Amino acid sequence: MGILGGTGDQGRGLAYRFLRAGHDVFVGSRSVERGEQAAASLAVLPHVVGRVVGDDNARAAEAADVVVVAVPWDGHAETVDGLRPALTGKIVVDCVNPIGFDRQGPYALRVPEGSAAEQAASLLPSSRVCAAFHHVSAVLLADPAVDSVDTDVLVLGDDREATDLVQALAGRIPGMRGVFAGLLRNAGQVEALTANLIAINRRYKAHAGVRVTDV
Amino acid sequence: MGILGGTGDQGRGLAYRFLRAGHDVFVGSRSVERGEQAAASLAVLPHVVGRVVGDDNARAAEAADVVVVAVPWDGHAETVDGLRPALTGKIVVDCVNPIGFDRQGPYALRVPEGSAAEQAASLLPSSRVCAAFHHVSAVLLADPAVDSVDTDVLVLGDDREATDLVQALAGRIPGMRGVFAGLLRNAGQVEALTANLIAINRRYKAHAGVRVTDV
Numbered sequence: 001m002g003i004l005g006g007t008g009d010q011g012r013g014l015a016y017r018f019l020r021a022g023h024d025v026f027v028g029s030r031s032v033e034r035g036e037q038a039a040a041s042l043a044v045l046p047h048v049v050g051r052v053v054g055d056d057n058a059r060a061a062e063a064a065d066v067v068v069v070a071v072p073w074d075g076h077a078e079t080v081d082g083l084r085p086a087l088t089g090k091i092v093v094d095c096v097n098p099i100g101f102d103r104q105g106p107y108a109l110r111v112p113e114g115s116a117a118e119q120a121a122s123l124l125p126s127s128r129v130c131a132a133f134h135h136v137s138a139v140l141l142a143d144p145a146v147d148s149v150d151t152d153v154l155v156l157g158d159d160r161e162a163t164d165l166v167q168a169l170a171g172r173i174p175g176m177r178g179v180f181a182g183l184l185r186n187a188g189q190v191e192a193l194t195a196n197l198i199a200i201n202r203r204y205k206a207h208a209g210v211r212v213t214d215v
Numbered sequence: 216m217g218i219l220g221g222t223g224d225q226g227r228g229l230a231y232r233f234l235r236a237g238h239d240v241f242v243g244s245r246s247v248e249r250g251e252q253a254a255a256s257l258a259v260l261p262h263v264v265g266r267v268v269g270d271d272n273a274r275a276a277e278a279a280d281v282v283v284v285a286v287p288w289d290g291h292a293e294t295v296d297g298l299r300p301a302l303t304g305k306i307v308v309d310c311v312n313p314i315g316f317d318r319q320g321p322y323a324l325r326v327p328e329g330s331a332a333e334q335a336a337s338l339l340p341s342s343r344v345c346a347a348f349h350h351v352s353a354v355l356l357a358d359p360a361v362d363s364v365d366t367d368v369l370v371l372g373d374d375r376e377a378t379d380l381v382q383a384l385a386g387r388i389p390g391m392r393g394v395f396a397g398l399l400r401n402a403g404q405v406e407a408l409t410a411n412l413i414a415i416n417r418r419y420k421a422h423a424g425v426r427v428t429d430v
Contacts, residue, residue: 104398104400105397105398106397106401107398107400107401108401108403108404137429150428150429151428154411156411179415179419180414180415180418180419181411181414181415182320182321182410182411182414182415183319183320183322183414185319185322186321186322186323186407186410186411186414188323188404188407189323189403189404189405189407189408189410189411190404190408190411192401192403192404192407193404193405193408195397195401195404196369196371196396196397196401196404196405197427199395199396199397199398199401200394200395200396200397200427200430203395204394204395204429204430206429206430207429208427208428208429208430209427209428209429210425210426210427210428211425211426211427211428212412212415212423212424212425212426213365213366213423213424213425213426214352214365214419214421214422214423214424215415215419215421215423
């Protein structure tokens with residue numbers, strides 16, 4: 001698996017959990033050095049089973065069949081667009097949250113394409129773009145003492161085979177469950193809901209996640 | 216409590232649950248007759264404890280200090296705008312979901328104000344507008360055999376006293392819990408998430424709700 005933006009909190013946390021679950025992970029960053037540093041720091045964490053390699057985002061995209069996009073929203077379009085050839089035919093899992101902050105706290109940014117995932121899909125017409133892993137707490141992911149990450153992962157996409165695979169990937173992480181949550185055109189509100197979870201975290205001093213009941 | 220649109224599935228279901236919890240409920244509809252019919256049909260349901268009266272939306276708005284708006288999105292702006300005097304100074308709980316349907320299923324409608332709740336707030340500058348009860352399953356609410364409705368209710372608003380009260384109201388319904396989920400400007404994605412829950416219901420043959428973990 002490749003993780004673009006593997007040096008950020010969310011990407012690094014997901015890399016750690018997939019390494020614990022026995023997956024080999026290719027961690028990408030904007031610079032080779034930072035990718036290598038991230039991989040080196042992940043490799044020595046407790047409970048790591050899989051093998052981790054670090055490089056730049058382009059190499060991480062080339063090296064894997066499933067590529068997680070966890071870059072900051074700011075550089076999302078540029079990064080994704082630049083990797084179009086490397087991502088052709090691959091399952092691309094966008095987990096980017098277009099969120100802004102001001103004095104009043106977090107808020108959802110308007111995205112012309114509707115969502116980060118739809119932006120990725122429009123830039124990557126030959127990739128199989130899904131959206132998932134928006135609401136995972138980076139703090140819990142990164143904490144070696146946390147054995148189980150108690151949350152559902154809402155998985156969106158128009159390609160059933162791809163969403164099934166991403167759901168199964170989520171299910172590899174103890175405590176997580178992948179739940180299909182609609183077509184890609186309904187990804188915007190799932191990304192934006194991260195603003196609500198941040199507001200909840202602030203009010204309740206929590207690391208909030210989401211569970212879907214009756215499923 | 217007043218419920219505007221108390222003859223619709225969501226409004227009627229909420230009315231039933233609040234009646235079971237011992238609240239008196241004033242059920243409004245576009246016509247006096249339909250409001251009265253709804254009240255009469257609610258009054259004879261099992262486990263009803265509170266007193267229910269039916270009339271038109273204007274009377275329901277006048278009669279109560281807390282008014283739930285559960286009208287169809289189509290008539291939302293018009294209904295709310297027409298009740299401005301009656302709703303002055305009151306706590307208005309908007310639970311309207313701007314959702315469209317086509318052959319591919321449900322999708323979120325774009326709302327110029329950002330959300331139905333923000334539209335209500337802009338039309339009702341002298342009311343205390345909150346947003347809540349978007350994701351409750353009308354099927355479960357209406358089923359007399361269901362004792363506990365297993366879901367969190369995300370409550371949004373800029374008025375802490377009002378959101379506290381709405382959270383407490385949600386907590387009066389067995390199985391429900393009111394969770395503060397941000398300022399009104401973050402209501403749009405909560406309303407839109409209903410499209411995802413409908414997609415989940417279709418995929419899993421469920422009546423999906425949402426729980427927030429770690430809170």
